[in-house]
Amino acid sequence: MSETVVKLSDAAIRRQILADFWFYFRQNRGAVVGMWVFLGLVVLAVFAQVIAPHDPTQQYRDALLTPPFWQEGGRVEFLLGTDAVGRDMLSRLIHGAQYSLFIGVVVVSIALVGGIFVGLLAGFFGGWVDTVIMRIMDVILAFPSLLLALVLVAVLGPGLTNAMIAIAIVYQPHFARLTRAAVMGEKEREYVTAARVAGAGTMRLMFKTILPNCLAPLIVQATLSFSSAVLDSAALGFLGMGAQPPASEWGTMLAEAREFILRAWWVVTLPGLAILISVLAINLMGDGLRDALDPKLKRS
């Protein structure tokens, strides 16, 4: 053997894979910015108790509708002002990040697991199994997502948990479709036949051989669904069907602030901005992830 072999431990291999991924990811500046913002959000959410200057449910009766500190009448202790019942906006926003991230993670997890399982079955077995599953998915897709979520919430009752379940059901077909397409593509590859020749049965083929190779498009879709989940739960909260007051979920905050658009712009604009920035950051990051994970785009 004329090649020189470098001793690579498991950890070194992982580092190499990460380095490769980072090289392609950082070529997309927007994605890198998005990633930092998202990481900032995660930090805020995790350390909300420590970072937030006030308790988000604490009502300061002497400081109702205080403007942000740079405006006339603003107070430094309430950096971003207060809302109609005197709660500190900054603290509420920071705790809102907890809700948003929690919602995003739960919704995407449920939709991902359900969608992957269903998509695997449809893609692997084909035939009538595929037809039945995909038609059910089509029925779900035919409903506007928010409408279906509203119906489900109306049936199950308002509240954050029900809102999350509803949104997860509505997102499931996207993951199912992606998984099915990926499985159908990978099923005919030689390494699957090789696994069959090694004696692998159906279960092993589906979960251990094919599924790990279908993950790239799923990761990208998961990121995008995350941001959609944040948006949708904010919408539901706005409609009063999601997180109930006094929860400091951004959408719920928007609902409570409708009447103050002209009087106290910060009560409306700041939650809206928070939603905008989070969704933008996650989407930019998702774009970058797709570019980095797509092997066909590799240029060298």
Add this chain to the structure above:
Amino acid sequence: MTLVIEGKALTQDYHVSAGMFAASKTVRAVRGVDFAVERGKTLAIVGESGSGKSTLARIIALIDAPSGGVLKVDGQTVDIGRKRLTSDMRSKVQMVFQNPYGSLNPRQKVGDVLMEPLLINTPMPADERRDRAEAMLAKVGLIPEHFNRYPHMFSGGQRQRIAIARALMLNPALLVLDEPVSALDLSVQAQVLNLLADLQDEFNLTYVFISHDLSVVRYIADDVLVLSDGVAVEQGPREALFAKPQHAYTQQLFAATPVTSVAAIKARVERRQLARAALSP
């Protein structure tokens, strides 16, 4: 003279659906092929694309059931259409695929690739599996450090070695090799062919070797079967076939294969020089 594998009147039909409103067509990819291979020998199946050689390979490797005909492994008739393969039978016939870049799972470490056949088919404990895998890795010329790596970290030739190692994990009697060196560079091809020859000697393996490259076939085959459009147009011992090809298709194949002898080159160069001289006064 033990026959490791024997096929009689093997046929394979594919049903091609012509849409919702038309009847499906049947394409016969393999038409009535007979063959037999003795232990320790190599049968080369030669054919071009569309000849049915890959289809036949899948039948011999017990992946697909033939539409007709009988397949016998070690004297036992095997019909995977009727009964699922036992671990024992599955271990007898293994396969090496053509594409070194597609036949290894990109998400599976090499060590796991080698241990998987043992995990599925034998009750061997984990450390014994690991020992066997490491031993096989060394046997094909790789080193223990390669155990934890992913396929994309290897070259084409190395991947083919891993594929060969995987095929040998279950101690098969027969190895079906579908164009194993076609996608490899010439120098790497030589290494892999040497490895295959060594392994055949050591383990008394029987090979069914599919190739379109006549020079490779001439080098490794004991017997040759020429396949054209699903039909075995000619078969026999290597020397006889290469000395006097009988069928027109075989002769056409030979005529089309490039010749690298110095004499042939000299003749061609002279012809061209004459032609060029005739053009310019």
Add this chain to the structure above:
Amino acid sequence: MALLTIKNLTVRFATSTGAFTAVDGVDISVSPREVLAIVGESGSGKSVAMLAVMGLLPDTATVTADEMIYDGHNLLTMSEAERRKLIGREITMIFQEPVASLNPSFTVGFQIEEVLRFNLGMNRKTAFARAVELFNAVGISEPETKLKAYPHQMSGGQCQRVMIAIAIASNPRLLIADEPTTALDVTIQRQILDLLMDLQEKHGMALILITHDMGVVAETADRVVVQYKGRKMEEADVLTLFENPQNSYTRALLSALPENATGDRLPTVADFMAAEAKP
């Protein structure tokens, strides 16, 4: 006077693990009406060198050379507009995967007429007639019907003939063929190689044939350049190369050919390179 002169060509790619040198100081020259074979294995840089000449490398590649002159024009310093006048007209190229090289969404007739109309300025009627003429010249039967076919409806050999037709449409002086027969069956390979040689004689073009197959080299080349890991190992006329190879890598390649096997083990490149290392 050489048609194409390349001196000290180096191509580097920016990769996630640093710069990768694909071509390292290679000199190549082709005379008019000459058939030059560039032979090497994967990683030898043979395709990359020619893609650099054509200007077809991605942005991550850096091309440097002392000289890259085609018929008096300096390829290194020309403007894009000037380059487009040469590439695709006087210098054309065909690639390895014929079915993948054609746009699957358009008929082959559309694709060849597109070249004729936009590159050579013909009108629709003239382009059609010329397309039929070209299809006849490359041996496609029933050209009028075949012009309406899509690439996936044609075999690999036929698609390669279409590619050749497109490549010779402008009567190029230099045709670069990058592994044109590697993806084809051996009988089709014979037909395509015969066709290429035939056209080369008839049109008097220079032909650079990139291949890894020594058999193809033996059957077609006038002169041969052997490349290994980005460097030129040997250059000689075809007869000398096969009869009396000087470089150890060339000798290794020739010995690795199964038809040259003596005994039951094939010598490998490592055997030769090791022998060279020993004093």
